[in-house]
Amino acid sequence: GENVEQHPSTLSVQEGDSAVIKCTYSDSASNYFPWYKQELGKRPQLIIDIRSNVGEKKDQRIAVTLNKTAKHFSLHITETQPEDSAVYFCAASSDYGQNFVFGPGTRLSVLP
Amino acid sequence: GAGVSQTPSNKVTEKGKYVELRCDPISGHTALYWYRQSLGQGPEFLIYFQGTGAADDSGLPNDRFFAVRPEGSVSTLKIQRTERGDSAVYLCASSPGMPSGNTIYFGEGSWLTVV
Numbered sequence: 001g002e003n004v005e006q007h008p009s010t011l012s013v014q015e016g017d018s019a020v021i022k023c024t025y026s027d028s029a030s031n032y033f034p035w036y037k038q039e040l041g042k043r044p045q046l047i048i049d050i051r052s053n054v055g056e057k058k059d060q061r062i063a064v065t066l067n068k069t070a071k072h073f074s075l076h077i078t079e080t081q082p083e084d085s086a087v088y089f090c091a092a093s094s095d096y097g098q099n100f101v102f103g104p105g106t107r108l109s110v111l112p
Numbered sequence: 113g114a115g116v117s118q119t120p121s122n123k124v125t126e127k128g129k130y131v132e133l134r135c136d137p138i139s140g141h142t143a144l145y146w147y148r149q150s151l152g153q154g155p156e157f158l159i160y161f162q163g164t165g166a167a168d169d170s171g172l173p174n175d176r177f178f179a180v181r182p183e184g185s186v187s188t189l190k191i192q193r194t195e196r197g198d199s200a201v202y203l204c205a206s207s208p209g210m211p212s213g214n215t216i217y218f219g220e221g222s223w224l225t226v227v
Binding site for chain 1: 214
């Protein structure tokens with residue numbers, strides 16, 4: 001089955017700096033890669049996703065890149081703000097259901 | 113409803129008791145997922161429904177755990193003979209299902225504490 005690894009487990013950045021979180025996956029059949037943000041005590045919320053037919057997707061200050069050959073994808077947050085502080089999870093899935101496998105998470109702290 | 117609804121939001125139960133957790137998915141979503149999340153961990157897959165049938169139940173940890181979705185909408189996760197190690201947040205998520213899309217949307221979770 002699919003296995004998703006995520007690094008780093010914790011990340012601290014100064015406000016205004018960029019943050020990068022990296023994930024790798026094992027199943028070449030996976031072709032959908034969402035990223036979720038989870039604040040303390042809240043539900044995970046989708047922030048951006050990418051499908052395997054594109055290599056990069058951007059939405060304002062966040063972007064995701066995908067390298068299918070190497071089976072890794074990354075989340076990039078620019079101009080970080082204190083409200084970006086949360087736990088971020090990557091996930092992998094195929095189009096035809098099965099389960100979504102999540103990474104273990106990265107706790108991002110943006111220091112003022 | 114507007115989002116995925118889960119009840120109860122919090123449940124404290126004694127070891128050995130039976131527990132039911134309910135999930136009401138987004139209207140029209142055919143796919144429904146149950147995950148378990150322990151403190152400091154990522155969501156751990158339990159079971160996935162497509163319509164009424166369990167398409168993948170490989171994540172259920174043992175036969176004390178069972179889930180149903182009899183009419184293809186509301187789902188119930190059932191835990192028998194609860195153990196302290198079952199304490200976690202149980203997250204439900206739903207998705208339109210392909211070909212409409214497979215983005216999943218989570219509920220707020222049911223916090224289960226077994227004492």
